[in-house]
Amino acid sequence: MKVLVIGPGGREHAIVRALSADPYVNEVHCAPGNAGIAQDVTTHNIDAQDPQAVLALAKELASELVIVGPEAPLAAGIADALIEAGIPVFGPTKAAAQLEASKAFAKDVMAAAQVPTAMAHVATNSAEAASALDDFGAPYVVKDDGLAAGKGVVVTNDRAEALAHAEVCFAAGGTVVIEEFLDGPEVSLFVICDGKHAVPLAPAQDFKRIFDNDQGPNTGGMGAYSPLEWLPETFVDEVMDRVAYPTLREMEKRGTPFTGVLYCGLAITKRGIRVIEFNARFGDPETQAVLARLKTPLGGILLAAANGTLDDAEQLRWSSKTAVDVVIAAENYPDAPVKGEIIQGLEQANAVPNVHVMHAGTSADADGNIIVSGGRVLAVVALGDDLSSARASAYAGVAKISWPGAQSRSDIALKAERGEILTNEESK
Numbered sequence: 477m478k479v480l481v482i483g484p485g486g487r488e489h490a491i492v493r494a495l496s497a498d499p500y501v502n503e504v505h506c507a508p509g510n511a512g513i514a515q516d517v518t519t520h521n522i523d524a525q526d527p528q529a530v531l532a533l534a535k536e537l538a539s540e541l542v543i544v545g546p547e548a549p550l551a552a553g554i555a556d557a558l559i560e561a562g563i564p565v566f567g568p569t570k571a572a573a574q575l576e577a578s579k580a581f582a583k584d585v586m587a588a589a590q591v592p593t594a595m596a597h598v599a600t601n602s603a604e605a606a607s608a609l610d611d612f613g614a615p616y617v618v619k620d621d622g623l624a625a626g627k628g629v630v631v632t633n634d635r636a637e638a639l640a641h642a643e644v645c646f647a648a649g650g651t652v653v654i655e656e657f658l659d660g661p662e663v664s665l666f667v668i669c670d671g672k673h674a675v676p677l678a679p680a681q682d683f684k685r686i687f688d689n690d691q692g693p694n695t696g697g698m699g700a701y702s703p704l705e706w707l708p709e710t711f712v713d714e715v716m717d718r719v720a721y722p723t724l725r726e727m728e729k730r731g732t733p734f735t736g737v738l739y740c741g742l743a744i745t746k747r748g749i750r751v752i753e754f755n756a757r758f759g760d761p762e763t764q765a766v767l768a769r770l771k772t773p774l775g776g777i778l779l780a781a782a783n784g785t786l787d788d789a790e791q792l793r794w795s796s797k798t799a800v801d802v803v804i805a806a807e808n809y810p811d812a813p814v815k816g817e818i819i820q821g822l823e824q825a826n827a828v829p830n831v832h833v834m835h836a837g838t839s840a841d842a843d844g845n846i847i848v849s850g851g852r853v854l855a856v857v858a859l860g861d862d863l864s865s866a867r868a869s870a871y872a873g874v875a876k877i878s879w880p881g882a883q884s885r886s887d888i889a890l891k892a893e894r895g896e897i898l899t900n901e902e903s904k
Contacts, residue, residue, distance in 0.1 A: 483545030486836035487760035512835025527557035564782040576756035589726035608654035658743035670786035671733035680762040699888030807881020809851040824876040831873040
């Protein structure tokens with residue numbers, strides 16, 4: 477099978493690596509890719525948000541499956557163009573991708589499907605935002621309605637800061653969704669969907685804040701780990717019954733069936749499971765940890781979803797090992813990342829036992845040096861017999877890599893390693 481992966485980041489590198497190990501996949505291409513992906517497969521420098529450019533490349537390569545990684549190409553209608561041309565595509569249509577592209581749309585779907593989520597108000601001006609903030613109280617949660625690469629969310633006890641974020645969005649012509657704050661540990665669950673049927677992957681937990689102890693502004697994610705030994709045994713089944721399948725049925729009812737990854741961002745609150753957000757694609761950095769443990773060939777699963785035959789796909793098999801990945805970001809990320817620095821130590825990091833480095837924001841300069849070209853630059857992924865050994869290996873890899881201003885968190889999965897994460901059921 478010939479597969480084309482669309483996207484430039486760490487999530488796409490993890491997908492490419494998994495496909496390259498798939499015995500049923502004989503050719504993998506990526507567009508546009510990055511410096512690390514280019515070391516593994518052939519890359520093509522096209523505009524990933526141009527449906528006709530993607531379609532032309534897929535036809536040129538005789539692709540038998542196209543996997544659309546990032547949210548922006550999905551929102552631009554890449555899947556629609558491929559579907560119209562009869563090319564199997566793993567990723568939702570533009571209409572279905574609104575589950576991520578519009579927080580207000582997602583809230584409407586969840587309300588109709590009776591999916592448990594945070595109470596919320598949509599605000600279009602300062603007066604509405606101020607009223608909603610006062611209704612819910614601190615901590616204040618303000619989300620940009622549109623795509624924001626994981627950084628359009630402010631959670632703060634400072635009402636002025638929350639209102640200021642909303643006003644910036646209004647000034648740009650946008651709207652915001654203001655929600656009640658959800659307590660309890662957070663979990664990410666990827667659900668592979670074919671419009672009617674769904675298969676869950678292994679749960680993961682990521683870390684959004686830039687600094688240790690969950691301090692500083694939100695990012696797209698600074699690290700993740702899987703599996704989550706502290707989760708209740710019934711967790712995944714409950715999410716499928718109360719969240720994934722009701723959402724799929726509602727999307728089908730609306731005439732916009734959802735094919736691809738339904739990313740369920742969840743909180744385990746005192747009132748039970750609540751959806752924090754939906755994404756319409758694999759999440760980064762959770763993908764790096766989850767796919768590192770997947771033993772079932774990835775290509776066949778995604779092709780079955782694209783073809784609407786997921787119900788006949790083989791049952792997923794998982795490694796018993798634990799995966800941890802730690803993101804190394806550029807100086808001044810997430811505000812205005814400093815780019816162009818030469819990255820040192822990649823070969824040494826990849827030589828650490830049980831470690832491999834996934835590239836996200838990287839490119840090659842004229843001399844062949846790997847340089848920083850994005851905010852989140854690398855994800856150092858490690859497998860271990862337990863969480864402690866996986867963390868130790870991941871951070872041993874991180875220690876080998878350097879460039880001026882590089883930053884990473886030192887506490888990825890630390891609370892879980894110490895047994896300090898309690899669900900609300902356990903803490904009663």
